[in-house]
Amino acid sequence: MLLELVDVEVAYGAVTALRGVRLTVDNGEIVTLLGANGAGKTTTLRTISGLLRPRAGQVLLDGEPLSKIPAHQLIRRGVAHSPEGRRIFPAMSVRENLLMGAFHDRKHVAEDLERVFALFPRLKERVSQAGGTLSGGEQQMLAIGRAIMSRPRLLLLDEPSMGLAPLVVQTIFEVIAQINATGVAVLLVEQNAAQALKIANRGYVLETGQVVLEGPAGELLADDRVRQAYLGEDVGPPESPAAPPVQVGEKIL
Amino acid sequence: MTTTATHPSPAPPTPSGSGLPPSIGKWLTEALFGRAGLRMLAVCLGLGVLSAIVTGPGSTADEPFDGIRRSVIDPRIVTFLLLGVALWVVVRVTPLVWPILVRGFEPARAQVTELSRQRYSPIGLNLALLAFAILIPLALGAPARQSLVNDIAIYALLALGLNVVIGYAGMLDLGYIAFFAIGAYATAYFTSEKAINVHSPVILNPFFVFPIAFVLAAIAGVILGGPTLRLRGDYLAIVTLGFGEIIQLIANNSEFTNGPRGAFGVPHLSIHVFGFHYEWGQDPLPYYYLLLGLIVITMIAFGQLERSRIGRAWAAIREDEIAAEATGVPTLRLKLLAFAIGASVSGFAGVMYASKQFFNPQTFSLQASFLVVTLVIFGGMGSRLGVVVGTVILQGLAFVLRDLVPATDRLIYFGAVVIIMMIFRPQGVIPSRRRKREIKLSEAGIGGADSLGAAPTAAGSQT
């Protein structure tokens, strides 16, 4: 197993943000993490990246716990993170931003730059423009491009479609699929559940810090609760608004 | 030092039963002589040598390292090195035996927790403290009484004022003594014809200068704070720092202020009402009681302020300035208010000081401002009782140790106290409950504890 979260619990002071999250990502998979605002999706990614430390439980990479590894060394282990809000270095040029992605290892820089420009020709046109002056879509392309500059095995993507025009979203998702096709596993956090489930192999649904649903993408897409809550579809009267939540870890699909 | 101190190696599994498992020796060896352990030993020995130097003889620029050499060669270095070793053992072993200690102390701890939960009657405690404060000078000799007024009571009043700025509004004022100087020079100007080179057309009783100084200092505060507070909070610190220096510079160079010679002959405080006459004279005691009265009044008034709408608004600004702003708290005005209140208390204390004794520009040095900051931090920012008790402890200690530690060297220790407090107990010795909680939460990533914006990133530091 490439990545495994075992009963991970994360807290901000007295506020618990994740409660016993179990999650796996295998080599070459696209796994999506769905959920409403504040469900703990970004917290999960930041925990995997080592920016937050779990209070209990473990994050395993290739079966090895990450608790002793400083956050900045994670990229050497093949984990790249394209953060929420893109977080482009605003005063650096597009090229410099991409070079930051290859900060830890610059052996293949020229080759990788070409690869990114092939995926996002738009970035090539803007190569010396300051990152902060790009449009939202371009910034997202840059964020993804920067992340794959490190030749990751696992790519963490946090809301790549946020605030973008539908056409751009389309492009982004196509590129994600292309990247995945080269063998990179992707853990995709999304609000846009329909799009995400279309390209994903499997998915998890997070609610108030717990995994409440998990399963193959196709089945999640067909699940009434998912369709109602995250796809905005009307699927008739809900069974009961106060239906007992599915227990953590319980296989429901 | 920090890695090991704040992140001790993982605690061993709690020993089962009463007997210690045989592996305890291995743990000990690992804890003491592992890499982290040996590093800690080096740090502790370094601290020992540093303490030897700090407490050892001084020197001059002609033989700059003579003091250090003599401190290190002197046999007493052994004591310091042993202390370093002791510190090392304590720091490394405590985390190992902590679970056992905790178990041993459990009953006692429970009682203490219980006690601190109880709503004990603060009135009783406060009255006892007050009684102590009233009676204590009677047990002291003349120099101690003098120090009680000059070093403790005045500074307690100053610390209470600065506490409004640091503790309530969460800002840093490093030129605090400048307002004290404004109060003192205003007193000289208004009460005497010859204390300094200028005097007001009407000579007043010092008591009438209190409101004047209060207002003058507040105005100076607003003029200084107004443009600065609009910006990041930490700019206030450096602007006040510069202001403090300029006030001293003017006091030193201006012919109006008598320059470096300072002000002589400011009249003592006196009351002449309805045939009643009383004059505060050379005896420190009457001044002490007057100051004590002022301190008590200030503490009560600030207590009310803390619990008022304004106090809650300050808390809101500290915890989340943007949210406070969004809910309609006029943040800029309230920060300015805190700054001005602090300034006026300082001005007020300046009148007191000037009418008690001679002063010159040296009185208002930067170091004096830093001293007040130290007192507030040590006592507990935001805690009225804390800053007063903190002042009594630190300044009292300085007085008791006056023969061992020359006055000029005191600030070395005060500097060390400030750093140590910030590392280990930022909430102070007697913390305000609210401040303590804020600091804790803010360190966990929730909200803030000052009005200077987000904390410098902690991400990426290896945990």
Added chain:
Amino acid sequence: MDFVHQFWQLTVDGLMSGSLYAVIALGYTLVYGVLQLINFAHSEVFMLGAFGGLFAARGLMDGGDTPSGLASVGIVAVGLGVGAMVGALAAFTLERVAYRPLRRRGAPRLAFLISAIGASLFAVNLAGKEFGRNNVSMPEPFTNGEVFKIFGASVNTKTLVIFVVAAAMLLILDTLVARTRLGQSIRAVAQDSDTAVMMGVNVDRVIVLTFIIGGLLAGAGGFLYAMTFTASFTMGFIPGVKAFTAAVLGGIGNVRGAMLGGVLLGLIESYGGYIFQASYKNVIAFLVLVLILMIRPQGLLGERLGRAA
């Protein structure tokens, strides 16, 4: 007008002190860039570096005659080197003791300012105790004659040495920040430290190195300062406030801003000090600081470390 006569001389003097302010200002600006904090103890790094350089140079000269030629160059080089090393060591220790434990804990910003004040208090007074509380002046490392005249203003050896050394340091630093890998990581941390971590930047290391670079500059600057004026345990304070003003004037966090701000402040002060009263010269920097905060708080070139490159 006398001022017109003096103009070029004042310019030369202003450039000299301005280049010193710029060197010190870089320490503030770099640390501000990576931590968004004013390092209040930076002035003490400067002071300790000054003493280090002064004692080293004095040790070499042994109170004899003013040396000349290669000996002078050697003494200045050793003084600069020792000053820079002492500054770097002081800055490193400062970061370890007064900053890192708080950073680990995620302490509020106020705590950092306060612990820096504590460190400053400690360093100043310890220096006062060990090195005495009087002004110490350094024996001349070279004969301070006039080298050349420019528009009637005489430029002497000392001015020239200070100006050239400062300019060289500024140039090296600018290249370092703009072109090297360390510079790249400093800029990344300054712009977004969380993301920098994700890119594999060791933020702790970058912060320490930033302190060390600032310390090297301040220490060397301290030696140059001690060579011109005098050294004393409180010497750091005024140049510290001025350098900070220079940093804000140029745009704090901006490397070239600090250089520009330093030179401008030196000039303003030099002209102003002549027009007004010399004893109030130190007030000028403060007025500039307050004015710039009121009119253009982001400084002349704007804030942000990355923009310099």
